[in-house]
Amino acid sequence: MANSERDEATGMQTTGHEWDGLRELDTPLPRWWLIVFYTSIVAAVIYWVLMPAWPLMNGYTRGVLNWSDRRNVAAEVQALQSARAPMFARLAEASAEGIAADPELQQFAIAAGQSAFGDNCATCHGAGGGGAPGFPVLADNVWIWGGTLADIEQTIRVGVRSSHPEARFSQMPAFGRDGLLSPRQIGDTTEYVISISMARARLTPDRAAAARGGVIYQEQCASCHGGEGAGDRLIGAPSLNDDLWLYGGSRAEIRRQVEQGRGGVMPSWEARFDAGTLRSLAYYVHEMGGGEPDAAPAPLTPPQ
Amino acid sequence: MSKTTLIDTTRRDDLSIDASAVNSKEARALYKKRSPIHPKLAHGTFRNLKWAAMVVLLAIYYVTPWLRWDRGDGRPDQAVLIDFEGRRFYFFFIELWPQEVYFFAGLMILAAFGIFLSSALFGRVWCGYACPQTVWTDLYIHVERWIEGDRNERMRLEKTPMSASKAGKKLAKHTLWLLIAAATGGAWVFYFGDAPTLFSNIFTGQAGTPVYLFVGLLTFTTYILAGSMREQVCTYMCPWPRIQAAMIDKDALSVTYRVDRGEPRGPHKRGESWEGRGDCIDCRQCVAVCPQGIDIRDGDQLECINCALCVDACDEVMHKVGRPMGLIAYDSYANLERRKLGRGTSYRLLRPRTILYGTLMAAIAVLLAYGLATRSSFELNVIRDRSPPYVRLADGSVRNDYVFKVINMSALERRVSIEVSGLQGARLHATGIAGSGPVVTEARADGVTTLRLHVTVPPGIEAGTHALRFTARDLSLGDETGSASAFLAGANP
Numbered sequence: 001m002a003n004s005e006r007d008e009a010t011g012m013q014t015t016g017h018e019w020d021g022l023r024e025l026d027t028p029l030p031r032w033w034l035i036v037f038y039t040s041i042v043a044a045v046i047y048w049v050l051m052p053a054w055p056l057m058n059g060y061t062r063g064v065l066n067w068s069d070r071r072n073v074a075a076e077v078q079a080l081q082s083a084r085a086p087m088f089a090r091l092a093e094a095s096a097e098g099i100a101a102d103p104e105l106q107q108f109a110i111a112a113g114q115s116a117f118g119d120n121c122a123t124c125h126g127a128g129g130g131g132a133p134g135f136p137v138l139a140d141n142v143w144i145w146g147g148t149l150a151d152i153e154q155t156i157r158v159g160v161r162s163s164h165p166e167a168r169f170s171q172m173p174a175f176g177r178d179g180l181l182s183p184r185q186i187g188d189t190t191e192y193v194i195s196i197s198m199a200r201a202r203l204t205p206d207r208a209a210a211a212r213g214g215v216i217y218q219e220q221c222a223s224c225h226g227g228e229g230a231g232d233r234l235i236g237a238p239s240l241n242d243d244l245w246l247y248g249g250s251r252a253e254i255r256r257q258v259e260q261g262r263g264g265v266m267p268s269w270e271a272r273f274d275a276g277t278l279r280s281l282a283y284y285v286h287e288m289g290g291g292e293p294d295a296a297p298a299p300l301t302p303p304q
Numbered sequence: 305m306s307k308t309t310l311i312d313t314t315r316r317d318d319l320s321i322d323a324s325a326v327n328s329k330e331a332r333a334l335y336k337k338r339s340p341i342h343p344k345l346a347h348g349t350f351r352n353l354k355w356a357a358m359v360v361l362l363a364i365y366y367v368t369p370w371l372r373w374d375r376g377d378g379r380p381d382q383a384v385l386i387d388f389e390g391r392r393f394y395f396f397f398i399e400l401w402p403q404e405v406y407f408f409a410g411l412m413i414l415a416a417f418g419i420f421l422s423s424a425l426f427g428r429v430w431c432g433y434a435c436p437q438t439v440w441t442d443l444y445i446h447v448e449r450w451i452e453g454d455r456n457e458r459m460r461l462e463k464t465p466m467s468a469s470k471a472g473k474k475l476a477k478h479t480l481w482l483l484i485a486a487a488t489g490g491a492w493v494f495y496f497g498d499a500p501t502l503f504s505n506i507f508t509g510q511a512g513t514p515v516y517l518f519v520g521l522l523t524f525t526t527y528i529l530a531g532s533m534r535e536q537v538c539t540y541m542c543p544w545p546r547i548q549a550a551m552i553d554k555d556a557l558s559v560t561y562r563v564d565r566g567e568p569r570g571p572h573k574r575g576e577s578w579e580g581r582g583d584c585i586d587c588r589q590c591v592a593v594c595p596q597g598i599d600i601r602d603g604d605q606l607e608c609i610n611c612a613l614c615v616d617a618c619d620e621v622m623h624k625v626g627r628p629m630g631l632i633a634y635d636s637y638a639n640l641e642r643r644k645l646g647r648g649t650s651y652r653l654l655r656p657r658t659i660l661y662g663t664l665m666a667a668i669a670v671l672l673a674y675g676l677a678t679r680s681s682f683e684l685n686v687i688r689d690r691s692p693p694y695v696r697l698a699d700g701s702v703r704n705d706y707v708f709k710v711i712n713m714s715a716l717e718r719r720v721s722i723e724v725s726g727l728q729g730a731r732l733h734a735t736g737i738a739g740s741g742p743v744v745t746e747a748r749a750d751g752v753t754t755l756r757l758h759v760t761v762p763p764g765i766e767a768g769t770h771a772l773r774f775t776a777r778d779l780s781l782g783d784e785t786g787s788a789s790a791f792l793a794g795a796n797p
Contacts, residue, residue: 031337107754128705130692139695139705198700202796242698249796287735289695289705289758 088112088276091283096149096294099283113284116277120269121285129288133248134264141290142244146233148292153282159268160236167268170236172224176259181216188213189221190255196229198243203251319621320571323591325599327607338536340462341597343445344455344589348616357433358442366487369494373397376715379750386496398676401713410672414665421661423551425653426634427558431544432611437537440488440530441595444481451477455592481531482523489522535596539607546606554637555652559610561590561601561632564643569601572625583627590614590632600632681713684722684776686787689756694792700763702793707756710747710776718747719779722757727772727791729762744779759791767795 004016007025015026029037047053051063087108091099099106118127125131129138136144145155145168158164175181181189192213195205218227224237231239238246247257269278285291326339345351371383373396380387385394393400393408400407422429431438452458452473464470493515494502505511506519529537538545552558561584569584584601591599593613598605600614618632639649689705697703712718723742724732731740734757747753759772770793775786 126692128689128691130695137692137695139692140697140703142698239698243700243796244696244698287756289703289735290697291735 084112088274088280091279092275094279096283096286096291109280109283110287112277112280113282113287116273116281117284120272121281124266129285134246134262136246137244138285139288139290140244141292142239142242143233143290143292144231144238144246145236146292147286147290148294149282149286150294151233152285152291153278155266156281156285157268157270157278160266161263162265162268164268164270168236170224170263172257172261172263173220174259174261175220177261181220181258185213185216186255186258189216189258190251192217193221193229193240193254193258194251197240199245199249199254202243319585319587319589319624321588321592323588325591325594325602326597327605328599328602339597341535341595342455342458342462343595343597343613344592344617345449346593346613346616346620348619350612351616354433354442354611354613358439361434361439362443366491369491369499375399379715380498382498384495385498388496399713404679407672407676410668410675414668414672417661417665417668420551421658421665423548424553424556424655424658424661426610427552427556428545428548428608428610431538431548431609435609437529437542438609438611440484440526441534443484444530444534445595447480447484448477451480478531481527485523485526485530486519488526489519492522493518535607538596538609551657553655553657554641555655557634557636557651558604559600559608559612559615559632560604560635560637560640562630562635562643563601563640566601566631578627583622583631585621585625587621589617589621593617680785682718682776682778682783682785683711683713684774684785684787685709685711686774686789688789688792694794696794697760701760702763702765703758703760704791705756705758706774706789707754708774708776710745710753710755712747712749712751712753715749717749718781720745720747720776721779722774722776724759725773725775727759727761727770729765730772730791731760732774733758733760742777761791761793765793767793 003018004013004026006012007014010025012025012027014023017024048061049063050065051067052060053063054061087105090105091109091112094102094105094109099109117125117129124135125138126135131137131139141147143151145151145160155168158166158168160168161170173180175189176183176186188209190213191205191209192211194200194203195207195210195213224235225231225240226237229240231237231241243249245254245257247253247262269281273281321344326341368384369382372381373383373394374381375394380390380394382394383396385392387394391402419430448458452461461470461473490503490506493506493511497515502511502515506515533541565582566584567582569582569586572578572581572585588599590601591597591614593616594600595611595613596607596609598607600608612634615632615634619629622629622631635649636651638652642649685708687707687709689707693704695703695705708722710718710720710722712720721742721744722732724730732743733740734743734755743755743757745753745755770791771788772791773786773788775784777784
C-alpha cells in the first residue's frame, strides 16, 4: 500500500488504490459485524459436523446427530395415527345417533370425514357435495342407493359399478342407441316422464305424446323406476317424480338419458380406508344435510 | 423534607474529581470502543426518587405473577395470566378472549399518549426513572458498587493486575448479576403459566422447552443489556431518544445547566470572592455521577436520560461552597431564554400540547372502560356454507347450510334457542329432522359451541339473494343476540 494516504476530511487512511480517479477510504468494518461474521463461520463448521451437510457421490454426510427430517415426519405421522386410533376405533362402533350424542366424537367424525372427503371425493362430487352433471349431489335429500348412515357407508365401501364383488350395480338400457325404441317412442316417453315429474310445471309436457308414452313407460320403465316414478333404492333406480336430474333437467337432457342409459362408476374405497375412516366419511356425507335417520325419524327438538 | 437534610454535610473531602464526558467533542470518533463508565453514588432528592421508583417497579414486576384471584372451580386462580394454550388473558376480574385484542391496542395507545404527555411536561422522566433498561442498569450498578466499591475504588480495581481478590470480586459480581438476570427471565415466564406450578417445574426439569428457552433468553438479554451495554442501549439502540424530540418543546422541563449563572466556570478556593465569575467551580461531580457518562454542562444531549443525578451532585456541592442550589435543575428552554433577557422564570404546564394529550388519554380511557363495561358475554356468529351455494331438494324446496358459533363468555352453561326470521316460510332445522320451531342447544360455559344447521324454504322462492336474520336467546336469562346473514336460491335446473 505504497500510495496509501491520509484523507483530510475524515482522518482515515485510504486503500492506496485508484480507480479512474476515485480513491476509497480504508474504513474498518464495525467490530460487532466482524464478531457476527466470524461466529457465523464457526457456527457453520459446527453445523457441518452435527447435521447433514455435504453432498457426496452416493449420498451425503449424515452428521453426528444423525438428524433426518424424513424420519422425523414419519415418526410424527405415526404418533398422530396412534393418537387418533382410539377415536377411530370408537367411531367404527358407533351409529349415527351414537355419534350425534357425543359432541367430541361428532367433531372428530366431521373433521376426519371432511379431510378424507376433500382428498378423495370432492374431485367428482364437489367440495361440500354440490355434485356435477353425472356425479350425484350428496348434499340434497335424494339418494339413488339410500341415505341412511349404513347405506352411505356401504356405497362408499363397495362403490358403484366398480370391480368390487359386492359393488352396487344397476344398468339402464340405452333405448335409443341400442334401437330398443324408435326416436318417436323415445320422444313420447320423455313427455310422459316430464308429466309425472315436478318438472311438468316448467316444461309443460305434450298431453297426447305423454299419453302414448305412458303405455311405453309401463312396459319398459316401471319395473325399475316404479309405476309412479318413485324409483327403487334396492336396485339403484333413481326416482323420476322430483325435479332433480343426475344428467340435467332440460327436455333434451332427459330425452338423451332415455336414449343413452348412462351410468357412472364410483370406485370401491374399502381397500383405501380403514373402518373408522369409512365411518367418518359416511357420517360427513350424511351430515351434509340430506342424511336420513337409521330407523324411525328422530323426534323434533322441543322448542322449550 | 427539605433538601438540606438529604445532604451529607460531614463530607469535606476535595470537591473536585477527575471525570470527563465520554461523548465530549475531543473524544468523539467514527469508530470508538466503549469507554467504561463508573458512576459515583449520588445523594439527594432525585437519587431517593430513583430508589423508590426502582423498588416499586421491580416489586410490581416480580410479585404480580404470584397474586391470586379466585375464579371458581377448574379455572386459573392467577390474578394476571396470559394463557396462550387456553387462549385467554386474565387480569383480576377481567377475562379477555383473543378476538378482544383491541383492548390491548387501546391500552398500548393509552400508554403511548401517557409517555407523550410525560415528555411534554417533564422531559424524559420515562427514560430517567421508569424504563426497564434504566431500572435494571441502576440495580446492576448498585450490585457492582456493593461488591467493588464506589467509583474511585472501581477505577482502581480496573487498573490493578488480576489477583485472587480481584477475580473473587468479579466472580461475585457476575454471579449476582446472573442470578438477577435469571430471576428476571423466571418472572417473565410466570406471566404465561401458573406461577407456583411453573416455579417447581422449572427446578425439577418438568417445564417445557419454551419455558427454559425464554428464561434463558431473558437471562441473557438482562445480563448483557444491564451488565455490559448499559448506556449504549439508550444511545445507539433505542428509538425513543430520537422520537421524543417531537414531544418536547421550549416549555417542557428537562435537566438543564444554568449557563447564565454557572459561567465563567473555574476552580474556586475557599474565601475567594464570587465576583466576576460563575457559580460552577468545575468540580466535575455532575460528570462523575452520570450513568450515561456525559457532561450536562455541554447542553441537552441525545445521551441524557434526565435522571437528575447530576442535580443531586451539584446541589451537594453548591451547599458545601455556600452558593444557592439549582445550578443544575429541571428547567425549560423558555426559562433559559427569559433569564438571558433578565426576566423572571415561569412554568407553563397547561399548554395546547399537554391539554391535547391529556384529553386524548381521557377519551381513550373512557372508551376502553365503556367497552369493557358493556361488552357482551353472549354472541352468535353465523357462517354460511358456500359450497354448494344452495341445495335443491326433492320436493322443489331450497336449502342453505350454516355453521353457528354460539359464544358464551360467562362461567355458566346456557340453554340457548336459535331461530330464523325475515324470510317467508324459512325453517331452521338439524340434519334429518323436519323441524319448524327454534332449535335448542346447550352453549358450554366459557367457550364456543359450534353447530351446523340448515334453513329450508318451500318451493317457489325467487332466484337470488335473500336477507334473513338469526336470533339466539338464552332461555333462562332471556338475553338475546343475533346475526344477519343471507339465503341464496338458484334458477331452475
